Amino acid sequence: MTTPFFSLLLPLKIFKKFPGSKWTYAGPDGEKSWSKKYPSCGGLLQSPIDLHGDILQFDASLPALEFLGYNVSAEEQLLLTNNGHSVKLNLVPDMHIQGLQSRYSATQLHLHWGNQNNPQGSEHTVGGRHFAAEVSEGQAGKGGGHQVRSEHGKMGSFNPSYDKIFSHLQDVKYKGQEVPVPGFNIEELLPERPSEYYRYRGSLTTPPCHPTVLWTVFRNPVQVSQEQLLALETALYCTQVDDPSPREMVNNFRRVQKFDERMVYVSFRQEQDLPYAGLSLGIILSVALAGILGICIVLGVSIWLFRRRKSSNKGGSNKGVIYKPAIKKETEAHV
Numbered sequence: 001m002t003t004p005f006f007s008l009l010l011p012l013k014i015f016k017k018f019p020g021s022k023w024t025y026a027g028p029d030g031e032k033s034w035s036k037k038y039p040s041c042g043g044l045l046q047s048p049i050d051l052h053g054d055i056l057q058f059d060a061s062l063p064a065l066e067f068l069g070y071n072v073s074a075e076e077q078l079l080l081t082n083n084g085h086s087v088k089l090n091l092v093p094d095m096h097i098q099g100l101q102s103r104y105s106a107t108q109l110h111l112h113w114g115n116q117n118n119p120q121g122s123e124h125t126v127g128g129r130h131f132a133a134e135v136s137e138g139q140a141g142k143g144g145g146h147q148v149r150s151e152h153g154k155m156g157s158f159n160p161s162y163d164k165i166f167s168h169l170q171d172v173k174y175k176g177q178e179v180p181v182p183g184f185n186i187e188e189l190l191p192e193r194p195s196e197y198y199r200y201r202g203s204l205t206t207p208p209c210h211p212t213v214l215w216t217v218f219r220n221p222v223q224v225s226q227e228q229l230l231a232l233e234t235a236l237y238c239t240q241v242d243d244p245s246p247r248e249m250v251n252n253f254r255r256v257q258k259f260d261e262r263m264v265y266v267s268f269r270q271e272q273d274l275p276y277a278g279l280s281l282g283i284i285l286s287v288a289l290a291g292i293l294g295i296c297i298v299l300g301v302s303i304w305l306f307r308r309r310k311s312s313n314k315g316g317s318n319k320g321v322i323y324k325p326a327i328k329k330e331t332e333a334h335v
Contacts, residue, residue, distance in 0.1 A: 023038075023206070024238070025251055025253070025254075026251065031255065034207050037207070038207040038208040040208055041207060044260055045201060045203055045211035046202065046203045046209060046257035047124075047202030047204070047215060048123035048125075048205055048253075049124060049256055049264075050124070050125045050128055050256050051125065051217065051264055052126075052128065053127070053270070055259060055262070055264050056198070056263075056264050056265075056266050057263050057264070058265075058266055058267075058268070058270070059199070059266065062197070062267035063099040063267075064099060064267075065098070065099040065197070067095075067097055067194075068097070069096060069106075070095055070185060070186040071185040071186075072183030072184060072185070072186060073183050074184065076183040077180035077183070078090055078091065078180070078182075079178055079179075079181070080165065081178040082173070082176065082178070082236055082237075082249075084238050085206065085249075086110040086111055086249070086252055087110065087111060087249075088108045089109050089165060089181065090107070091106035091137070092106065094106075095186065106137065106138075109186075111133055111134065111135050112133060112136070112253040113132070113232050113250070113252065113253070114132070114251055114253070115250040116230055116233045116234060119233065120132065121133050121134065122134040122152050122153075122253065123150075123253045124152070124256075125256055126152075132154050132155050133152070133153040133229065133232065134150055134151070134152055135151050135153065135189065136149070136150045137150075149216045149217075149218070150216070151189075151191050151218040151220075151222055152222070153221055153222050153223070154221045154222075154223055154224075155224065155225070156223030156225065157223050157225060158227075158228065159222065159225065161185075161188035161189055162189065162228060163228060164181065166228050166231055169235040173235060173236060173237060173241075174236075175237065176240055177241070189222070190218070191218050191219075193219070194220075195268075196218070197266070197267050197268075198216070198217040198218075198264050198266050199215065199216050199217075199265045199267070200264040200265065201213070201262065202262075205254040206254070219266075233250060234248075236249035
């Protein structure tokens with residue numbers, strides 16, 4: 001069964017524990033060696049990918065999504081955990097999204113980010129461009145499948161909704177630590193216009209990289225402040241509190257994967273659907289301005305030539321006419 005992933009760029013994603021699994025993003029057990037222990041990581045339909053114009057196709061049948069059960073009571077505790085790869089927030093199973101072919105119950109959300117010197121830690125890219133972070137929310141189906149929604153995060157204004165998570169980061173500084181977080185409206189974490197999204201079939205972005213995921217990546221990013229992003233990039237460690245060689249939890253994102261011969265379906269009209277497909281707005285404006293300038297030059301030259309010809313006709317209208325003075329005396333003599 002295909003697993004749907006919803007990406008909010010901050011994107012949300014599912015992490016599933018596998019007994020005895022050992023992997024990291026860097027070092028001997030890093031991304032380049034994942035396929036040795038987890039063959040699917042070197043296989044087809046891998047995620048994340050770059051979302052660019054050549055592979056996008058508008059699909060009018062993609063429905064608007066409705067988020068049900070997302071307003072969690074403050075009396076209900078959500079468990080925030082450092083799992084050594086990311087910080088994840090366990091969700092309540094009553095949360096689900098209406099607008100999918102099957103019903104999936106929420107399991108957890110987690111984040112990906114870069115580091116304070118290079119704050120570009122999203123997994124999916126758009127037109128080759130990384131965002132500051134990605135939040136992935138995973139949901140599980142009855143048949144064992146999963147769906148994930150994902151959103152990108154960019155640096156901007158302070159985000160009070162995300163601070164309901166970030167304010168507890170110091171309590172889960174090391175691997176294995178966890179802290180209860182009062183429930184809140186999870187829908188507040190969504191970006192503007194969640195009806196605009198990308199949809200494609202891919203994989204988990206962490207081992208075992210099973211290619212059974214239906215990804216939904218939201219088009220519009222959410223904003224977090226520079227201070228909030230810095231807290232995320234500097235607060236956490238991949239190692240336990242008593243580890244003699246502590247490792248900072250940074251750059252916890254998988255690199256963009258080869259897309260093969262898939263298509264990405266979008267629920268929104270894009271610039272490429274308009275005339276001059278494939279051209280950027282800057283190129284279109286440059287061509288338009290050049291055209292206007294060319295028209296002005298042609299009009300100017302035409303007016304100048306017209307005036308010159310008109311002036312020339314006036315000056316030459318007396319040519320070929322010879323005036324001879326009348327000889328009065330000779331005329332009188334003949335009378």
